[in-house]
Amino acid sequence: MKKTVSRRAFLKGGLAGTVAATTLLNSKSSEAAGSFEGYPEGMGVLVDLTRCVGCRSCEAACNLEQGLPEPAKPFDDYSVFDEIKHGEKRRTDETRYTVVNSYDVPGMEHPLFRKVQCNHCQEPACLTSCFVNAYTKTPEGAVIYNSKVCVGCRTCMVACPFYIPTFKYSSAFDPKIMKCIFCYDTRLKDGLPPACVEACPQEALTFGKRSDMIEAGRQRIKMNPDKYVDHIYGEHEVGGTAWMYLSSAPFDKVGFDTHVPKEPILNSVKDFLSIVPMVLTIWPGLFVGFHLLATRKDAAKKIEEEKKEVKS
Amino acid sequence: MRTRNKLLHCALALAIGTALSGPFTANAMDASDAPDLITIDSLTNLYGPVEFDHAMHADLADCALCHHHTTGIPAQDPNCLRCHATSGEADTVACADCHTADRFNKDYLESLDDPMLYHVDKPGLKGAYHINCIGCHVEVGAPSGCQDCHVMNDSGQQMFKTGDYAPDPQDHNNGGH
Amino acid sequence: MKIFSKQRPEIPIADHVRPDGTAWSLKEKLFLGLTPGEYMQQFFRNPVNWLMIAVFAVGVPLLLQRYIYGLGAVTHGSNDYPWGLFLGFGLFGMVPLSASGFMLGTTVELFGRKDFKPIERLALLNGLLGYFFAVLFLEVDLGMPWRLPYPMFVSLGPAAVLFLVAWHVATYLSVQVAEVLPAFFEWIGWLKGKRAIRKYVLALTVAGIILSTLHQGALGALFTYAPSKLHPLWLSVNFQWIHFFCSSIFAGLSMVIVASTLINRFASWRCDDNFKNNLDYITIGLGKGCSYALITYLVIKIVAVAHDQEWAYLLTGWGSYFILEMVLAVIIPMFLFAIGCRNKQVGMIRFAALLAVLGIVWNRLNTALFCFNWQIYQEVPHWKEVWITFTIFALYFLTYRFIVYRLPIVYTWKGEK
Numbered sequence: 001m002k003k004t005v006s007r008r009a010f011l012k013g014g015l016a017g018t019v020a021a022t023t024l025l026n027s028k029s030s031e032a033a034g035s036f037e038g039y040p041e042g043m044g045v046l047v048d049l050t051r052c053v054g055c056r057s058c059e060a061a062c063n064l065e066q067g068l069p070e071p072a073k074p075f076d077d078y079s080v081f082d083e084i085k086h087g088e089k090r091r092t093d094e095t096r097y098t099v100v101n102s103y104d105v106p107g108m109e110h111p112l113f114r115k116v117q118c119n120h121c122q123e124p125a126c127l128t129s130c131f132v133n134a135y136t137k138t139p140e141g142a143v144i145y146n147s148k149v150c151v152g153c154r155t156c157m158v159a160c161p162f163y164i165p166t167f168k169y170s171s172a173f174d175p176k177i178m179k180c181i182f183c184y185d186t187r188l189k190d191g192l193p194p195a196c197v198e199a200c201p202q203e204a205l206t207f208g209k210r211s212d213m214i215e216a217g218r219q220r221i222k223m224n225p226d227k228y229v230d231h232i233y234g235e236h237e238v239g240g241t242a243w244m245y246l247s248s249a250p251f252d253k254v255g256f257d258t259h260v261p262k263e264p265i266l267n268s269v270k271d272f273l274s275i276v277p278m279v280l281t282i283w284p285g286l287f288v289g290f291h292l293l294a295t296r297k298d299a300a301k302k303i304e305e306e307k308k309e310v311k312s
Numbered sequence: 313m314r315t316r317n318k319l320l321h322c323a324l325a326l327a328i329g330t331a332l333s334g335p336f337t338a339n340a341m342d343a344s345d346a347p348d349l350i351t352i353d354s355l356t357n358l359y360g361p362v363e364f365d366h367a368m369h370a371d372l373a374d375c376a377l378c379h380h381h382t383t384g385i386p387a388q389d390p391n392c393l394r395c396h397a398t399s400g401e402a403d404t405v406a407c408a409d410c411h412t413a414d415r416f417n418k419d420y421l422e423s424l425d426d427p428m429l430y431h432v433d434k435p436g437l438k439g440a441y442h443i444n445c446i447g448c449h450v451e452v453g454a455p456s457g458c459q460d461c462h463v464m465n466d467s468g469q470q471m472f473k474t475g476d477y478a479p480d481p482q483d484h485n486n487g488g489h
Numbered sequence: 490m491k492i493f494s495k496q497r498p499e500i501p502i503a504d505h506v507r508p509d510g511t512a513w514s515l516k517e518k519l520f521l522g523l524t525p526g527e528y529m530q531q532f533f534r535n536p537v538n539w540l541m542i543a544v545f546a547v548g549v550p551l552l553l554q555r556y557i558y559g560l561g562a563v564t565h566g567s568n569d570y571p572w573g574l575f576l577g578f579g580l581f582g583m584v585p586l587s588a589s590g591f592m593l594g595t596t597v598e599l600f601g602r603k604d605f606k607p608i609e610r611l612a613l614l615n616g617l618l619g620y621f622f623a624v625l626f627l628e629v630d631l632g633m634p635w636r637l638p639y640p641m642f643v644s645l646g647p648a649a650v651l652f653l654v655a656w657h658v659a660t661y662l663s664v665q666v667a668e669v670l671p672a673f674f675e676w677i678g679w680l681k682g683k684r685a686i687r688k689y690v691l692a693l694t695v696a697g698i699i700l701s702t703l704h705q706g707a708l709g710a711l712f713t714y715a716p717s718k719l720h721p722l723w724l725s726v727n728f729q730w731i732h733f734f735c736s737s738i739f740a741g742l743s744m745v746i747v748a749s750t751l752i753n754r755f756a757s758w759r760c761d762d763n764f765k766n767n768l769d770y771i772t773i774g775l776g777k778g779c780s781y782a783l784i785t786y787l788v789i790k791i792v793a794v795a796h797d798q799e800w801a802y803l804l805t806g807w808g809s810y811f812i813l814e815m816v817l818a819v820i821i822p823m824f825l826f827a828i829g830c831r832n833k834q835v836g837m838i839r840f841a842a843l844l845a846v847l848g849i850v851w852n853r854l855n856t857a858l859f860c861f862n863w864q865i866y867q868e869v870p871h872w873k874e875v876w877i878t879f880t881i882f883a884l885y886f887l888t889y890r891f892i893v894y895r896l897p898i899v900y901t902w903k904g905e906k
Binding site: 086087088091092093125128129130131132133134146149150151152153154155157158159161163165166167168169170171172175176257259260261265268269271272273275276279280283284287288290291294295298 | 555556558560561564568569595598599600630632633634637643648706710714718727865868
């Protein structure tokens with residue numbers, strides 16, 4: 001095994017230097033500086049839109065497992081599929097970590113249903129944008145959040161390409177980020193599937209090692225080339241996600257953003273991060289030099305005066 | 313009427329089976345070997361048991377449509393044939409014998425790491441039932457709503473926040489959050 | 490004040506002692522040499538103060554509501570638009586407008602342009618207050634304002650851009666306090682403190698340049714976290730930081746022009762001849778700087794469009810809006826600055842500065858709000874959010890005025906220095 005300095009470790013080093021805090025590198029945060037391609041044994045879920053029947057069992061199971069507030073409508077009320085706000089279908093919020101939306105696809109007899117929840121990125125944008133290190137990508141594959149250190153700046157919400165983290169705006173004294181955590185505390189860390197997967201009657205959600213899920217997805221596409229679009233959404237999107245999707249309709253027709261970058265969000269921030277050490281090291285010398293140049297006449301005058309004084 | 317139909321049907325199946333697959337179908341099963349009514353109670357934590365009219369379904373479809381290759385008819389799927397072209401008849405016929413009820417438990421997932429195993433994407437029992445049943449029901453226009461087959465019990469209503477546990481619309485009159 | 494300063498030779502206060510030799514007490518200095526009664530009288534005579542009272546009458550209860558019932562009570566509490574006006578205007582708008590401190594610090598202290606000295610303190614104060622109120626806006630917006638020091642001392646995420654912003658704004662704020670302190674020391678008459686700081690001016694100035702380059706740039710780089718959300722014309726992954734940095738140069742200079750114009754016009758009793766007589770000359774100098782910064786900014790904006798192959802976007806509705814922004818907020822002020830400098834038309838430069846200030850706020854709001862989530866829907870801020878933003882801005886105005894009326898910012902202290 002060849003050991004190389006990972007990029008995240010490098011960036012951390014560069015930025016930590018900006019505050020001249022060498023101790024930072026010894027802090028807990030450096031633990032996360034492992035392979036940025038995600039943990040090899042990380043778990044994942046393959047969501048097969050062709051199997052989902054829109055029963056909302058996953059929503060109900062999530063609500064129960066995570067102890068979320070009572071919903072506005074029962075989970076067997078399917079009128080929610082018609083709810084539109086700001087021209088958009090339902091989204092996750094502080095009362096629900098997952099929602100299922102229905103899409104009528106032209107040329108298809110039945111609607112397709114798409115489940116939305118945190119995709120648990122391999123190199124999560126929320127994590128890399130967080131300046132108090134509130135997020136952790138666990139070896140099991142979950143992206144979890146520590147509300148004890150969060151200041152509520154909501155940069156993670158801006159950074160998440162999937163609009164997943166939501167904020168408990170309703171609270172003044174205990175606000176926090178609310179999002180799917182892959183049932184990490186109650187299930188995943190013990191090797192159990194998340195509640196939604198267990199509740200799904202159709203096995204539209206298949207749980208397993210992420211690498212196995214990619215294989216399973218490829219096999220399903222290969223065995224049924226007419227049924228599936230030849231793409232696993234999440235295999236490469238934003239550097240790969242633990243939750244991935246198969247669909248029988250083009251992904252942009254069923255609510256997916258097909259324009260997200262194919263590399264981690266952090267890559268687009270790299271340009272700026274790389275100039276930081278440059279500015280820090282070059283600017284002082286450069287501007288002191290400018291100062292000496294700009295004031296050289298005054299300096300020359302002073303020297304002449306001093307010379308005169310010495311002579312006399 | 314029913315018995316005669318069934319006989320006819322089985323005879324037909326036998327005839328086709330024999331014609332298609334030669335020696336392996338010598339002791340193929342027949343629908344009359346199965347109970348007419350099967351109680352499926354694997355989801356009783358949320359729903360009442362389902363009384364599955366096996367006889368009626370056997371009338372409507374080929375055994376292999378649901379039972380794949382376990383009722384004497386050899387595997388048809390090209391993926392299966394890669395290994396099982398010459399395999400003998402399956403020992404069992406019940407869904408639960410192949411489709412595990414605990415599909416995502418750790419040990420089962422680890423057993424899938426066997427490089428000789430191709431059944432890595434085999435649905436669990438609940439998935440197998442629903443994919444099979446609902447797929448066909450939707451296709452032929454049979455009932456396909458959740459409670460058309462199983463009635464939610466009290467704990468189901470509790471989880472789905474419905475029936476006796478339905479939210480009071482007065483509390484949510486601003487249309488959600 | 491105008492009336493009082495005409496009637497009494499000792500007002501405005503510019504020395505530790507009255508002409509008759511008796512010393513001013515601190516209380517008298519605070520009341521501008523007036524009796525409390527006279528002070529209240531002139532305060533309520535000013536219609537601007539009535540406007541302020543009206544803003545606060547509604548704004549303070551709204552702020553209380555925000556701190557008791559949460560952000561959701563005064564904003565739409567949107568999960569699609571996590572950042573609203575408090576940050577879009579308060580942080581992303583106020584910070585570039587406050588780049589004046591490091592710009593004039595550099596000009597005067599580093600490049601030795603002593604001819605800009607009469608406005609240096611105003612520029613430094615403008616910078617300090619802008620940053621201070623940007624932090625105050627942040628305190629309104631943060632979910633857990635009491636955890637402001639967390640990124641510094643409790644839980645560190647050093648690989649995040651915001652970590653850099655937090656550290657640099659905090660450090661720079663201290664640098665600016667140090668830079669403005671000499672004026673305060675003169676006013677209270679503690680010369681030891683002033684001399685101690687004087688020694689470090691060059692170091693403070695260089696630190697100011699470094700920190701400003703990085704955090705002005707970092708505010709832009711924050712948006713590179715959202716490459717698929719912000720409209721490509723307002724986001725250049727490669728050049729965002731330099732767009733923000735470059736635009737902060739003319740934004741800061743223009744803000745000083747606007748502030749000095751207002752002070753010269755409405756608080757001329759406070760300005761001394763050194764300030765008044767040099768202001769036109771300085772304004773032309775600043776205007777020249779603005780026009781250079783604007784042309785540079787325009788070029789790198791076009792370079793970014795070319796680099797990312799975004800010409801096709803220019804033909805869409807968003808493209809028209811982008812061109813409108815470029816014309817109104819960049820090209821027109823650029824020409825007005827250039828023509829004004831060439832023909833020594835100070836009025837034109839002042840108008841150009843006003844355009845540039847509004848233009849930069851518009852640009853930051855476009856980036857943070859209007860062109861964010863361009864593929865979904867556009868959010869209109871809640872009226873309470875707008876009002877609170879005005880309230881904090883009003884507080885900024887009052888603080889600004891309070892200090893300019895007292896400390897030797899636009900006048901030279903006549904007493905011991």
